[in-house]
Amino acid sequence: MRIQRVLAIVKKEAKKTVRDPAVLFMVFLFPVVFILAFSTFFGGAGGEQPVYEVGVVNMDDGNSSQTLLTLLSKTGLLNPKLYGDNKTAQDDLSQGKVKAVIIIPSDFSLSLASYNAAPGEPGRWVNTTIALYLDKGSLVAIQAVSPILQQALATVAGRESQAPLSPFRVEVASLVEVKTLSAFEFMAPGMFTFASIYILMMVAQAFIQDRENGMLKRIRTTPITPVEFMTGQVFSYMLMALVQAALVFATIYLLGFRPNVGLATYLFAFTILMVFSLSNVGFGLIAATLAKSPGAATGFSFLFLLPQLFLGTFVGMSFSQTAQIAGKFVPSFYVTNALSSLFLRGASILSPAILLDLAVVCVFSGAVLTIGIFLYAKYFRI
Amino acid sequence: MVEPGIVMERLVKKYEDVTAVDDLSLRVARGELFGLLGPNGAGKTTTINILCGLVKPTSGFVSVYGFDVQAEPWKVKQLIGVCTQETAVYGYLTGLENVELFGSLYAMQGDVLKARRKTLLEKMGLDKDAEKRVEKYSGGMRRRLSLILALVHDPQVVFLDEPTVGMDPQSRRAVWGFIRGLKAEGKTVILTTHYMEEAEELCDRVGIIDHGRLIALGSPRELVSDGEVGSLEELFIKLTGRRIREEA
Numbered sequence: 295m296r297i298q299r300v301l302a303i304v305k306k307e308a309k310k311t312v313r314d315p316a317v318l319f320m321v322f323l324f325p326v327v328f329i330l331a332f333s334t335f336f337g338g339a340g341g342e343q344p345v346y347e348v349g350v351v352n353m354d355d356g357n358s359s360q361t362l363l364t365l366l367s368k369t370g371l372l373n374p375k376l377y378g379d380n381k382t383a384q385d386d387l388s389q390g391k392v393k394a395v396i397i398i399p400s401d402f403s404l405s406l407a408s409y410n411a412a413p414g415e416p417g418r419w420v421n422t423t424i425a426l427y428l429d430k431g432s433l434v435a436i437q438a439v440s441p442i443l444q445q446a447l448a449t450v451a452g453r454e455s456q457a458p459l460s461p462f463r464v465e466v467a468s469l470v471e472v473k474t475l476s477a478f479e480f481m482a483p484g485m486f487t488f489a490s491i492y493i494l495m496m497v498a499q500a501f502i503q504d505r506e507n508g509m510l511k512r513i514r515t516t517p518i519t520p521v522e523f524m525t526g527q528v529f530s531y532m533l534m535a536l537v538q539a540a541l542v543f544a545t546i547y548l549l550g551f552r553p554n555v556g557l558a559t560y561l562f563a564f565t566i567l568m569v570f571s572l573s574n575v576g577f578g579l580i581a582a583t584l585a586k587s588p589g590a591a592t593g594f595s596f597l598f599l600l601p602q603l604f605l606g607t608f609v610g611m612s613f614s615q616t617a618q619i620a621g622k623f624v625p626s627f628y629v630t631n632a633l634s635s636l637f638l639r640g641a642s643i644l645s646p647a648i649l650l651d652l653a654v655v656c657v658f659s660g661a662v663l664t665i666g667i668f669l670y671a672k673y674f675r676i
Numbered sequence: 677m678v679e680p681g682i683v684m685e686r687l688v689k690k691y692e693d694v695t696a697v698d699d700l701s702l703r704v705a706r707g708e709l710f711g712l713l714g715p716n717g718a719g720k721t722t723t724i725n726i727l728c729g730l731v732k733p734t735s736g737f738v739s740v741y742g743f744d745v746q747a748e749p750w751k752v753k754q755l756i757g758v759c760t761q762e763t764a765v766y767g768y769l770t771g772l773e774n775v776e777l778f779g780s781l782y783a784m785q786g787d788v789l790k791a792r793r794k795t796l797l798e799k800m801g802l803d804k805d806a807e808k809r810v811e812k813y814s815g816g817m818r819r820r821l822s823l824i825l826a827l828v829h830d831p832q833v834v835f836l837d838e839p840t841v842g843m844d845p846q847s848r849r850a851v852w853g854f855i856r857g858l859k860a861e862g863k864t865v866i867l868t869t870h871y872m873e874e875a876e877e878l879c880d881r882v883g884i885i886d887h888g889r890l891i892a893l894g895s896p897r898e899l900v901s902d903g904e905v906g907s908l909e910e911l912f913i914k915l916t917g918r919r920i921r922e923e924a
Contacts (some may be wrong), residue, residue, distance in 0.1 A: 299783065302776075306766065306769065306777050508764035512764040515728050517750055
């Protein structure tokens with residue numbers, strides 16, 4: 295493989311990106327404008343809530359804690375998952391596997407018994423604290439888990455509503471700073487993914503245009519090999535994704551998203567976005583294979599763009615559980631999930647959940663790119 | 677014996693029910709300016725595409741300067757320069773950048789490329805507009821740039837597919853002069869055209885093809901003389917019963 299040829303293609307694509315107003319708008323300006331508008335007008339949008347998993351570390355041997363867990367399940371919003379120790383539960387919380395961790399203290403049943411024995415005499419109660427660790431990356435966790443838990447505790451205590459006095463105190467004991475995130479901050483990780491998706495439309499249109507005006511045919515009369523040509527193209531789009539991610543980051547930084555993470559986390563975020571751009575090149579090639587004209591390419595691009603947009607970015611963050619399950623079949627879901635874990639939950643880049651997300655994105659992107667190249671080469675030759 | 681530059685043996689190309697090239701056998705000598713004539717749809721472009729390695733023949737054998745086009749396409753692509761029928765140039769690049777891009781695709785080194793691009797741009801009268809983006813070029817300028825892209829690496833074999841189509845008579849004459857220059861440099865040139873006067877003016881030999889078959893082969897003078905006609909156009913009418921540009 296001759297680097298000179300690969301670089302010639304990269305240089306050509308870079309000039310096209312800078313000089314073609316349509317490309318400039320679609321790849322760089324449109325995502326930024328959309329993010330600004332969307333975050334301004336719909337930043338607080340919600341939707342039907344799915345069932346969320348919450349971790350429970352039950353240190354109480356009595357029956358009352360079991361009653362509490364049953365009540366939490368019956369809410370239809372939370373699904374308690376039992377852990378043997380706090381550390382394991384915290385690990386899963388940091389990786390986004392559960393939305394919250396509830397620590398039921400060893401004296402919970404004793405406390406309830408003391409309350410039932412003398413409901414009107416607070417001095418005789420055994421007071422206790424239920425610690426609650428929340429996922430900072432989940433709007434539901436922060437806004438809903440604590441009230442649901444309070445309600446369940448009130449029911450356990452035999453009251454229909456939360457009374458001002460009870461032996462139970464729920465304490466938010468998140469290991470990281472206790473801060474309520476804005477809806478915009480919840481959306482921020484998905485915005486990176488959102489912007490990157492539009493590259494697929496550019497790829498589809500570029501290949502169709504070059505096919506229509508005879509440029510691909512002309513390129514094929516030169517000694518450049520298909521591997522050199524595709525390497526140049528793919529590298530160009532990865533660079534485009536990198537610049538785009540930097541631009542989106544600058545935009546959302548100016549809008550107030552300033553996660554407290556290190557350089558390694560940013561590098562990881564940019565890396566996963568560049569890997570993700572490979573799947574968009576693949577989808578773009580598939581769209582270019584199906585389409586006969588640039589207009590049709592735009593239409594076919596939306597077939598791949600919309601599911602990724604609605605199921606895998608901030609646009610779909612409040613969708614139903616069905617939509618969340620469907621999201622697992624689009625690569626953008628894993629990118630957003632990894633970025634949310636990194637930026638909002640403070641997960642380590644080496645944590646198993648993050649590495650799993652990266653692995654899925656790598657496999658997905660590699661497969662889609664391979665299929666895209668194969669299909670395009672089969673019907674049109676590269 | 678003259679060493680053959682291009683060899684086509686029993687070449688066939690079928691597209692479903694259509695036979696674009698039908699049992700075509702030809703030999704073109706090195707340094708020869710050979711014209712492939714015929715109406716639109718006769719199979720000229722398909723033949724050129726097979727010679728360039730762009731299209732795989734259904735059957736038959738093709739070689740360029742001794743290299744089997746199917747087995748050694750990368751060696752053939754180093755030798756050939758192709759000016760496609762479409763004026764394929766990048767509009768968002770300048771003329772100079774287009775030339776540099778194609779020079780890089782042929783792995784030309786900096787100084788060589790620089791000298792070559794200067795010569796060609798001057799020869800084609802594009803040196804003053806070289807820094808302009810091609811989207812601002814006229815149709816004739818684009819066509820000339822397209823020729824430069826085919827020749828930037830100084831190929832030994834040049835395929836010119838309808839290089840003067842749509843040009844005004846003055847530009848056409850200028851391109852004819854350029855093509856004669858290629859022959860003078862010793863290059864093997866295959867020119868496809870449906871302008872008979874172009875072939876008569878330029879070519880050492882011509883092959884007339886119709887419906888993919890070779891129906892006449894020889895120098896323009898021989899063909900006209902042997903056919904007892906006044907021109908290649910008349911010969912075509914005599915052989916096929918129709919005018920060459922009726923289907924154009």
